[in-house]
Amino acid sequence: MRLSKRGEYGLRAMIALAEPDEQDGSPRMMQIKEIALREGISSKFLEQILLALKNNGLLHSKMGVGGGYYLAKPATEITLGQIFRVLDGPVAPVKCVSQMAYEPCGCPDEETCGLRLVMGDVRNAISDILDKTTLANVVKRQGSLRKKLGIK
Amino acid sequence: MRLSKRGEYGLRAMIALAEPDEQDGSPRMMQIKEIALREGISSKFLEQILLALKNNGLLHSKMGVGGGYYLAKPATEITLGQIFRVLDGPVAPVKCVSQMAYEPCGCPDEETCGLRLVMGDVRNAISDILDKTTLANVVKRQGSLRKKLGIK
DNA sequence: ATAAAGTCTATAATTTCAGTATACTTTTTG
DNA sequence: CAAAAAGTATACTGAAATTATAGACTTTAT
Numbered sequence: 345m346r347l348s349k350r351g352e353y354g355l356r357a358m359i360a361l362a363e364p365d366e367q368d369g370s371p372r373m374m375q376i377k378e379i380a381l382r383e384g385i386s387s388k389f390l391e392q393i394l395l396a397l398k399n400n401g402l403l404h405s406k407m408g409v410g411g412g413y414y415l416a417k418p419a420t421e422i423t424l425g426q427i428f429r430v431l432d433g434p435v436a437p438v439k440c441v442s443q444m445a446y447e448p449c450g451c452p453d454e455e456t457c458g459l460r461l462v463m464g465d466v467r468n469a470i471s472d473i474l475d476k477t478t479l480a481n482v483v484k485r486q487g488s489l490r491k492k493l494g495i496k
Numbered sequence: 497m498r499l500s501k502r503g504e505y506g507l508r509a510m511i512a513l514a515e516p517d518e519q520d521g522s523p524r525m526m527q528i529k530e531i532a533l534r535e536g537i538s539s540k541f542l543e544q545i546l547l548a549l550k551n552n553g554l555l556h557s558k559m560g561v562g563g564g565y566y567l568a569k570p571a572t573e574i575t576l577g578q579i580f581r582v583l584d585g586p587v588a589p590v591k592c593v594s595q596m597a598y599e600p601c602g603c604p605d606e607e608t609c610g611l612r613l614v615m616g617d618v619r620n621a622i623s624d625i626l627d628k629t630t631l632a633n634v635v636k637r638q639g640s641l642r643k644k645l646g647i648k
Numbered sequence: 649a650t651a652a653a654g655t656c657t658a659t660a661a662t663t664t665c666a667g668t669a670t671a672c673t674t675t676t677t678g
Numbered sequence: 679c680a681a682a683a684a685g686t687a688t689a690c691t692g693a694a695a696t697t698a699t700a701g702a703c704t705t706t707a708t
Binding site: 345346347352355356359383384385424432434435436437438449450451453455456457458459461462463465466469470472473474477482483485486489490493495 | 497498499504507508511535536576584586587588589590601602603605607608609610611613614615617618621622624625626629634635637638641642645647
């Protein structure tokens, strides 16, 4: 049940972009290289990932000198589920319980297939978390932990 | 977040072995070919899978004429989590939240990494289901559904 | 005009997955 | 004791997915 590097890097980048700007707390704009450096990622790889997020309406960008990426919507309106699905596809462990990419699997009777029932539960449990957690939630959670530990 | 074929086939086979015998309801013994045919799986591939489950203490086998595989323990004592981990490895989406295969990931401060916090929740949600669901649970659930639908 | 940024597409390298192949051991039974 | 039926063990292969790298192009600020 692994999260791909693509998904991981994309989520990290989005979280970074959702952190409030140090000065004015305005929507933050960052360059690919800046994020790549900060997160220790190949900037060429990150480039593709951010582009995909942009083409799916989660990021906006500004070209040219002084350009960069920024969130397409407030951090309260972007969920980890949206990001995950753009980068890693469906959340469901098996296609026969997928909302976004249903396909029958091999079981003789899908309605009463025990494996399918359980995997449906797993799917729901995962999407319950991913679809209810916004970037704002994540940033807040990080922030209060950091405060508690007296870091940064 | 996909379940591999290896994991899927293994889980299906274990569920099949957990279904009560039609005659006497005794612990069921089945041959590789029998299971493979029933589930529509390559029997050579299934062979490897069952062997792995055996070597990890979840199955017993009898060699020679009239042999086959059977559950090493009562179906109430084998969880889907145990089976999953043998065949697909850790449940955790990222190594840094894995119980069985922890490894640091790239985040500068693991304690306050937002992604890690959320993925920890996901891990717990998945293992909550997989580790609490036994083969007996699955069989029972299938059975009552079938009864309800008047099947078989 | 130039440099700094993102865009786009192709391709390379690596790893994982799913499945095959083959030789071997154990057990039953005639 | 021989033969057949079962599991054991390990090696290998082909395809696909993943993770990257490369390079040529477009847009914008100065």
